[in-house]
Amino acid sequence: MSSTGSITEAPETASSLKAYAREIGLAGLAIGPAAHLAEAEEHLRERIAAGFLGEYGLTAGCEERFTHPERLLDGARTLICCALPYLRPVEASPHSAGGLTGLVARFARGRDYHKALHEKLTLIAGRLQELVPGSGALILHDTGPLLDRAAALASGLGWFGRNACIIVPDYGSWVVLGEIITDAALPVDPPLETDRCGSCGLCMAACPNEAIAAPGQVNIHRCISHLTQMSGIILRPLRRSMGRMIYGCDICQEVCPQNAGALPGNPADFEPGPMHAAPGLIALLQMSKAEYAATLRHGAAGWIGRNRLRRNACIALGNLKDASSVPALARALLRDRSPMVRAHAAWALGEIGGEEARDALRLAKRHETDPDVTGEIDAALGGG
16 A cells, blocks of 8 residues: 555555554654644744743744644654663662762653653664555654644653653653654544543642643743753742752653653663762862763753753752852852853852852852853851
């Protein structure tokens, strides 16, 4: 059967793709039409109007760019959605790690999930080509111009939790999502029942910043995961809620009953990787450009750059309030080339307190010219 004709491929084609997906370690594969995601477009419009997505440069009128898979590939008919599980079978809790250590969300530990997922999607696209010779395919994951979660919902791969995460049967929300848009006409799956949270609101109650404004509505300006990834200065009232988080946040997923007993993935898909679950904060703060380029640059967190990770390390150190970190923070405040790092080092010193910290702040104030940093120094010294 030709992929360029009007005939839908036999159900055996879809069954073969799903069996192969399980064979290569995917949590699921579902097939939907490559059609306008109208409900998702309206939902996106509501979030933009509420001001929840300004950091990403999303403004009114741009919604169509992210909700029309049929426009991304000539002759597109089908949307193949896949989920790759990243929960490890056995893992010591990083929350119990001693010393000056941070926390990294599960999806960012180990090898870059973009690469792991792309490898799986490439294998699926290859099997599709074997089953439907001559078919075209476009692989997308996270960075592509399509709403991954909306596509997963429309295809029946999973359903939306109140925390806006896609929950996949048996695997929960511990998955990363990707898609293949193809001109092959495959039989589609029905969407899953969408309202499965019932009266549960554990995720909303557990979020330290009340970022889940309403079921399925996350205000990214208050979301800790977003705060660790955003550029620039993080607002002072939000820093303490970040705790030891260096990249991402798992709080709303950890309390979700749908994740209780979730099946793990294959750790080999994500290892070896450069990022530990509980990285040393002083080493991270003092990491050189060369060290970063050789290690963390290649992980899932690498895209935000060395300075943002070091900024986050300053915040974590300030929240830990351990006086042994004062010398490292003082060096960062006095010598670091990044005003962003200096500003958050000043805040951390103010949180820790003590004469050594105050001496460093007073010394820095004599020479600092950046207004963001001077503002943080004044605040840390009690003048702002």
